[in-house]
Amino acid sequence: MINLHEFEIKKMLRLAAEAREKAYAPYSGFRVGACLKTGSGAYYLGCNIENASFTPTNCAERTAMFKAVYEGERDFEAIAVISDGVDYVAPCGVCRQVLAEFCPQDMPVICADRDGNYVVHELREMLPMSFTKKDIDESK
């Protein structure tokens, strides 16, 4: 796994908590913030953005990722996620798939509870046997 200093993790969680303040979650009331770090040391922040029609809801992780990709970023080092929940928040299945598109399989995913306690897992642990661009390329 990419090595992350405790100090760096704390910084990312602080930024993710700031992003959580921007959440638009009038339906669930469950605010989430994400901080995505690039290889060059830039941070992209995201919050969840809900919708009256529910399915268009965008998670914090994808907001951060899509902002970064739009800005031309393709190299990612870590992501931290924090919510209002008492338990560690883990990216949903859709977000794991989006992360797998752009991030290294051994990328650390930092999952925090609302108090900032956290666990770190590699992306590949969270989405084993993932379907990626490689599968399509190899079949050509």
Ligand code: THU
């Ligand atoms: N949510 C996230 O933003 N990220 C996660 O990792 C889990 C779920 C959001 C989606 C929805 O707005 C709310 O949390 C409740 O599911």
